Amino acid sequence: MTDFTSQAPFFLGLDLGGTNIKAGVVDDAGRSLSRVTRPTEADAGPETGVDNLVAAGRAAVAESGIEFDAIERVGLASPGTMDIPAGMLLDPPNLRGWNDFPLRDRVADRLDKPTTLQNDANSAAFGEYWVGAGRNAHSLVFWTLGTGIGCGIVIGGMIVQGEHSHGSECGHIIIEMDNGRLCDSGQYGTLEAYASAKSLVCRCHEALDAGRDSALNPKRSEGVEITPLVIGQAAEAGDDLADELVMDTARYLGVGSTTLMHTIDPDVVLFGGAMTFGREETELGRRFLERIRQEVRTRAFPVPAEKTRLEFASLGNDAGYIGAAGCARRDFLAK
Amino acid sequence: MTDFTSQAPFFLGLDLGGTNIKAGVVDDAGRSLSRVTRPTEADAGPETGVDNLVAAGRAAVAESGIEFDAIERVGLASPGTMDIPAGMLLDPPNLRGWNDFPLRDRVADRLDKPTTLQNDANSAAFGEYWVGAGRNAHSLVFWTLGTGIGCGIVIGGMIVQGEHSHGSECGHIIIEMDNGRLCDSGQYGTLEAYASAKSLVCRCHEALDAGRDSALNPKRSEGVEITPLVIGQAAEAGDDLADELVMDTARYLGVGSTTLMHTIDPDVVLFGGAMTFGREETELGRRFLERIRQEVRTRAFPVPAEKTRLEFASLGNDAGYIGAAGCARRDFLAK
Secondary structure (H helix, E strand, C coil): CCCCCCCCCEEEEEEECCCEEEEEEECCCCCECCCEEEECCHHHCHHHHHHHHHHHHHHHHHHHCCCHHHEEEEEEEECCCEECCCCEECCCCCCCCCCCECHHHHHHHHHCCCEEEEEHHHHHHHHHHHHCCCCCCCEEEEEEECCCEEEEEEECCEECCCCCCCCCCHHHCECECCCCCECCCCCECEHHHHHCHHHHHHHHHHHHHCCCCCCHHHHHHCCCCCCHHHHHHHHHCCCHHHHHHHHHHHHHHHHHHHHHHCCCCCCEEEEECCCCCCHHHCHHHHHHHHHHHHHHHHHCCHHHHHHCEEEECCCHHHHHHHHHHHHHHHHHHHC | CCCCCCCCCEEEEEEECCCEEEEEEECCCCCECCCEEEECCHHHCHHHHHHHHHHHHHHHHHHHCCCHHHEEEEEEEECCCEECCCCEECCCCCCCCCCCECHHHHHHHHHCCCEEEEEHHHHHHHHHHHHCCCCCCCEEEEEEECCCEEEEEEECCEECCCCCCCCCCHHHCECECCCCCECCCCCECEHHHHHCHHHHHHHHHHHHHCCCCCCHHHHHHCCCCCCHHHHHHHHHCCCHHHHHHHHHHHHHHHHHHHHHHCCCCCCEEEEECCCCCCHHHCHHHHHHHHHHHHHHHHHCCHHHHHHCEEEECCCHHHHHHHHHHHHHHHHHHHC
């Protein structure tokens, strides 16, 4: 329970991931009143997934102390690809077998609440915009750094979701058109192909295979799996290659951020997700962010280079369900 | 004079360029009632420039047959850099010496009309959105291809002008981060560095200097200046190098358009400006557009690749002043 007076109306936020569902009740001021996590069991198919969404949602409401009837609307964040206006999943690579599934209406029917569907990265961006590190901004670009590179853009409260629900898919902007690396979606030279966790690991193996000296060599020989965490730990321990790989990642993100500063020109660019190397809590995290800023200063026009804030996001794993609740609140208020 | 009944309210559009000013009266339906062109005399400084803007505007009103008092508001398009909310030019490379000049208020005072300032490419995008090739779209990206690469983005009637008046500066998105070409603004690997008229000419000289066989070789030796027009004519006459240079330009624009389709995901991407190789009127222009589309099909996600229209713009040189008038109309209606 919370130590402040919660403020009606209340919204239920659901954040559907390939592995877990996060759910929470959020009040009118964007405060989270509860938070639960449940396995998605995505491989068991969408009907089981909906069962789990409903169970997670009901558990979150129970934990919040708010009556279920007091929930005005549900916000649902999901990975794409999707058709947002239709409430449909289309061909989501992280939810195999959930193709052409009417996710929004199935959840709305089961919970008997009007439901707002939004892309997961867009939802997280909206959460940061509403009550996170972008709460004082008029516009923001939010990067979520993980296995892939997600992105959400908000301008004056409007999520740039696009005409075909492919807006803000900026992990797939092209930063190296010729001889570029290949990303999971089959595209060459995209930001994701360079700056995702998967790319970091891949670049590490390439460097080791090419004979680069590194403390990661004996680790790999011992059978330790090379992950962003392992690379980050090596970088923190002073390993030159690991440090270079992390700073290269920051450089790529600086390039992509410059492109968005010359497109959206937001107040703030935020970096969230798992692959933020300890954020401002560690020296490596601070240097990672500073390296992004340095690349932007080198490449962007002087005015945005000087004025645009580049910061870590602040809501962590809560951004998705809080933002989904915020999207539900926006639709509720628009009635 | 026009052969239809013009429709109040009326707006005066002014399009300030480095060489010429275009001015016209535009009615409530976006129809142009007059159109005049005057030299800017930019080198004579901003006060002379304002004299010429005022003279062009008054001439356009006189030619339209509309009473000057019936003009509700003035829309003014200008090259940047600028501070749009403040109505100021900052450091415009195409208007040398006009630094830190309060352009909007000077024009408003001289014409005694409320005046809306907007970036020139944004204005042209808004014109195409209002009454041009984007008139049935909810959102668009508009490229203006010339000495540089201008861009304007409109989403649901909102111009993406950015928080620091650097929105939609997508000539300066980065398409080749490493070992990229250099553009006039001093940035490496930008779209402008690859796809501008200046880059086309530069790439042509590089190829000729490298010994490439082409009908442009003897031309250059005879002292013919290599321009996009000359290159286009050679391409139309079957010169392989010239054709390759034009199609490379299209390829770069396909890369940049893909990045924007993964960011904005608009209904339509439009190509306007001088360097469109005869547009749909010539076989070269048609192949140029088809090459852009082909690159997008190769690179973009399937849904936007299939659904996004890529077309030539339709208003030509009138887009700027019509769009500026449209911006003035929007501000007038918002009162």
